[in-house]
Amino acid sequence: MSQFDFMKKKAQDLRKEALKLHKIASETRIASTLSAIEIFVVLYYGQVLSYSENPTWEDRDRLIISKGHGSFCIYPILAEIGYFDENELQEAGSQKSILGAIPDSLIPGFETTNGSLGHGLGVACGIALALKRKNISQKVFVVAGDGEFNEGSMWEAIMFASYHKLDNLILIIDDNKISMLGHQKDIITNTSFTDKFESFNWEAIKADGHDVKDLHNALMTMRNNCGKPHVVIAETVKGKGVVALEDKSLSHVMSLNPSEIDEILKDWE
Amino acid sequence: MKNKQVKTMRDTIIEEISNRMEENKSIFFLTADMGAPALDKLRQKYADRFINVGIAEQNLINVSTGLALEGFTVYAFAIAAFLSMRAYEQIRNNLALLGDHKELNVNLLGVGVGVSYDMSGPSHHCLEDISIIRTLPNMSLFSPSDWVMAYSFVKHSIRFKSPKYIRLDSKAMPNIYEESEQFDWETGxxxxxxxxxxxxxxxxxxxxxxxxxxxxxxxxxxxxxxxxxxxxxxxxxxxxxxxxxxxxxxxxxxxxxxxxxxxxxxxxxxxxxxxxxxxxxxxxxxxxxxxxxxxxxxxxxxxxxxxxxxxxxxxxx
CATH class of the missing domain: 3.40.50.920 (Rossmann fold)
Known part of the structure; x- marks a missing residue:
């Protein structure tokens, strides 16, 4: 099996796992996580160097997940890599579990606090600067949603990153174009991220956020030391894979009931 | 009392941080484009560890968090009213909340508490900081009364690795304490x-x-x-x-x-x-x-x- 066939298979499996988790923890934001599946698969199985036995290993890559709501899909990945026991997945969302609907920094493998939007990029800038000062050549990856760029704090960080030439910083935007109450173009902006980032002196590239090969290759071109921070704009579909959710303006707050989930899982067999 | 001298706590604390930066290479000093006479020397001498994030208090806190997660000791300097209120959620989530289980030595230096900026009007007054910072778990709150106490705290702030809010008056005042005073930070x-x-x-x-x-x-x-x-x-x-x-x-x-x-x-x-x-x-x-x-x-x-x-x-x- 080629690297990309493996990743494709992983993404398929993870979609199923995400739906299963949503079945037992209905408050999880399923549409938001389905758009980011391939992003996390490509990062964990092809980009991010980590060591689950020592989550704070100095020479790891740092992965900052700013898009908290849409990241519960990585629980199965973290379990498989060994951050915690796979049995923990069955308890997600329950009182007994460490795994909540929005992951927090107590969960092994999560570096920072998630949930409130617009924080991750600025914290990642501080980490990227620190790694440079410590002569650690590892990368700092950030996964952010497109809606997060409504927050002014993101633009404070965007200016900071290019001024300080943080070329060890790689931002991936899950550009699913929908926030809670609808399409971003109908709320506040029809954002062209490429132009904006280039004007702030970042190196920017677009990729198909559901094509693992395209995403992986885009990320590979961003691993250079050109003196500029990097951004991969991953064009995605909110709710990807589930017809009832795909690109629906209110998909962020839509939940699937258990029988719907069973139907979908049966279709995918 | 002998040896009374009129100084700002802002300048003596910055001078002491600057002294520590000489031997302690893990100290960063960040500012949200706020200056002080003592800071002019610090930023020349330690240009590689002095960072002006611009007029951006939210990013000041976030970048400080990132540096502290990697083990650096950070001082973050801004006008108190803007530091404590513009960036309140950053302080809550990235210092108080994250500080619950991560070692974050971030020392917020808020200058101009109370009506220090008496002539600058209500936007610059800072009458709320004690109550809003005090409500956050894991945050220490230090309110020195003179320039001796202010600079004496620096040694403790390096050793005690947790988030702190340090509220500084902007006006020069005579010292209350002798420079030999040994403050007991736990008594408080x-x-x-x-x-x-x-x-x-x-x-x-x-x-x-x-x-x-x-x-x-x-x-x-x-x-x-x-x-x-x-x-x-x-x-x-x-x-x-x-x-x-x-x-x-x-x-x-x-x-x-x-x-x-x-x-x-x-x-x-x-x-x-x-x-x-x-x-x-x-x-x-x-x-x-x-x-x-x-x-x-x-x-x-x-x-x-x-x-x-x-x-x-x-x-x-």
């Missing part, structure tokens, strides 16, 4: 004067005001107690209560809103918790912003807590 207060019946508790600038008050009262042979409370979150509550129990009346004086979680509430909570008998009277700003132009003493006069007001109140007890 100094009993500056022992009295009979009435004891004043002050913090920051109001300790200077309180010293004038007890001095005036002593001319009429009225002995008033004075406690300078400088650690407003973590201090020896039982020891403080033991001292206060000897008094009939306890008076708090602060350059902040009263009845809303500030210094007065710290003592009120203590009184309730330990079912203490003393009568509590609080002086500070009432529930309105200050649009008057004038000196600090004039502004407190407008709100009924000038030196004269407090003296006549104490004489009535």
């Amino acid at each position: 207060f100094v009993e500056l004067n022992k009295g009979k019946d009435v004891c004043i508790i002050s913090t920051g600038i109001t300790t200077h005001k309180s010293l004038k008050i007890i001095d005036e009262l002593s001319k009429d042979s009225i002995k008033t107690g004075l406690i300078d409370l400088f650690m407003l979150k973590y201090f020896d509550k039982e020891y403080l209560l033991k001292i206060l129990s000897k008094y009939k009346v306890v008076i708090t004086i602060e350059e902040g809103f009263i009845g809303k979680g500030g210094l007065d509430s710290i003592i009120a909570n203590l009184k309730i918790h330990y079912q203490a008998d003393f009568t509590l009277k609080s002086f500070g700003f009432s529930d309105s912003y200050l649009f008057q132009q004038g000196s600090r003493e004039f502004l407190s006069e407008c709100h009924g807590f000038s030196i004269k007001d407090i003296i006549s109140s104490i004489k009535n007890y």
